Amino acid sequence: MAAREQERRRALTGVLYALAAFGTWGxxxxxxxxxxxxxxxxxxxxxxxxxxxxxxxAIIMARGRLRELTGALAARQVVRALCVSALxxxxxxxxxxxxxxxxxxxxxxxxxxxxxxxxxxxGILFLRERLRPLQLVACAIAGVGVLxxxxxxxxxxxxxxxxxxxxxxxxxxxxxxxxxxxxxFCVESLLLFPASLAYLLYLAATGATVFLKGDYLLDLLLxxxxxxxxxxxxxxxxxxxxxxxxxxxxxxxxxxxxLLALGVLLYGEPFTGVHAVAFACIxxxxxxxxxxxxxxxxxx
Numbered sequence: 197m198a199a200r201e202q203e204r205r206r207a208l209t210g211v212l213y214a215l216a217a218f219g220t221w222g223x224x225x226x227x228x229x230x231x232x233x234x235x236x237x238x239x240x241x242x243x244x245x246x247x248x249x250x251x252x253x254a255i256i257m258a259r260g261r262l263r264e265l266t267g268a269l270a271a272r273q274v275v276r277a278l279c280v281s282a283l284x285x286x287x288x289x290x291x292x293x294x295x296x297x298x299x300x301x302x303x304x305x306x307x308x309x310x311x312x313x314x315x316x317x318x319g320i321l322f323l324r325e326r327l328r329p330l331q332l333v334a335c336a337i338a339g340v341g342v343l344x345x346x347x348x349x350x351x352x353x354x355x356x357x358x359x360x361x362x363x364x365x366x367x368x369x370x371x372x373x374x375x376x377x378x379x380x381f382c383v384e385s386l387l388l389f390p391a392s393l394a395y396l397l398y399l400a401a402t403g404a405t406v407f408l409k410g411d412y413l414l415d416l417l418l419x420x421x422x423x424x425x426x427x428x429x430x431x432x433x434x435x436x437x438x439x440x441x442x443x444x445x446x447x448x449x450x451x452x453x454x455l456l457a458l459g460v461l462l463y464g465e466p467f468t469g470v471h472a473v474a475f476a477c478i479x480x481x482x483x484x485x486x487x488x489x490x491x492x493x494x495x496x
Contacts, residue, residue, distance in 0.1 A: 210438025214447045217431035222454025225424045226296055226304075230463070232417050233297035235406045239399060240297075240421070241290050242392040243407065247422035249385035255430070256382055264379050274375055275383065281369040282384035288362040289425075295355045301459030302467060306345070307359025308452035309478045313338045314364035316485070322368060328492070334485040341477025348470040377433035381426070449482060 232240060256265055268274055295304040313335055319325035327335070345353045370380060399405035407415055436444055456475070459465040 206438050210435045211447075213431045214435035214439065214444060215450070217428040217435060218447055218450040219454070220424060220428040220431070222451035223458065225428070226301060226455055226458055228417065228420070228424050229293055229296040232414060232421075235414070235418070237290060237294040237297055238395070239406060240293050240418070241286070242395045243418045244289060244293075244421040244425055245286070245385060245388045245392040246396065247419050248425040249382075249389045251422035252378065252382045252385055252426050255426070256378065261379065264376060265382055268375050268379050268383050269386075274373055275387075277369055277373045278375070278380060278383045279387055281366050281373070281380075282387040284362045284366040284369070285384060286388055288359060288366065291355060291358045291362070295359075299463065299465060300355055301455060301463055302465045302471065303353055303355045304359060305452040305455035305459060306353060306475070306478070307356035308363070308455065309449070309475070309482065310338065310342065310356055310360035311363050312448065313478075313481060313485070314360045315367060318364050318368045328488060330488040331485055334481040334488070337477050337484070338481035341474040341481070344470060344477065345474045378430060381429055 229240070235243075256262060268278075292304060295301065316325075316327065316331065316335060320327065342353065342357075345356075370377075373380065375383070396405065396407070400407075407418060432444075435447075460467045
């Protein structure tokens with residue numbers, strides 16, 4: 197009985213961590229980046245990387261895990277792989293920041309709805325995973341949704357595809373690299389830190405920086421990008437340790453759902469009939485895929 201109660205509390209804690217992570221990604225982060233939309237996206241990215249690096253380093257030092265970090269940095273194969281994942285997450289962050297600042301929150305949300313299905317495709321291509329018939333149907337329906345948006349707009353929804361694909365490949369690399377999530381994120385941040393610092397010093401030298409120009413609220417919001425970048429990743433890792441992957445996978449859709457609601461209800465972005473058809477396809481695909489995954493998990 198005591199073990200069952202302990203497991204129940206562990207699962208409840210995992211749910212709370214997952215809600216905190218996906219709530220930050222879906223609500224807090226977009227509002228945060230919307231408040232600093234006047235800052236050029238590349239400077240926001242550089243500030244985000246710099247402060248996130250300092251923040252996560254402080255956490256690692258406070259937890260006494262510097263030896264793990266130095267061990268990861270000494271492993272050449274790990275560092276090479278994390279160089280690629282760092283570039284991927286850097287591009288993902290830049291596209292996301294640009295989308296938020298240019299009033300394209302709805303398309304950004306589509307990118308993160310697409311991401312789980314991109315993961316499926318990458319699993320087939322690189323991990324030799326096989327899909328069951330219902331999963332194949334789900335992927336086909338999702339493809340129809342993206343095709344509808346493409347035909348209606350006359351061009352590819354590149355923001356959504358960029359976000360979904362870069363984060364998909366990022367997840368693939370992090371799955372294959374044997375490094376603890378917090379330590380891996382710190383290594384990635386350290387790899388991106390020199391270029392970010394050099395760019396910020398260049399902006400300061402040319403007088404083009406927005407930081408420390410008298411707007412103290414803006415300065416604080418830039419510094420706090422460390423929290424909205426690092427905290428949800430840490431919470432997500434904590435949730436993944438406590439919950440079934442199928443549970444985490446289902447809760448993952450909270451973030452893009454909140455992002456979509458923000459774009460339409462708070463920021464007044466258009467949501468046309470074409471959007472409705474495309475999102476209906478994506479949601480149907482996700483529902484089918486999730487139902488099949490849950491059925492398989494219960495059978496196992």
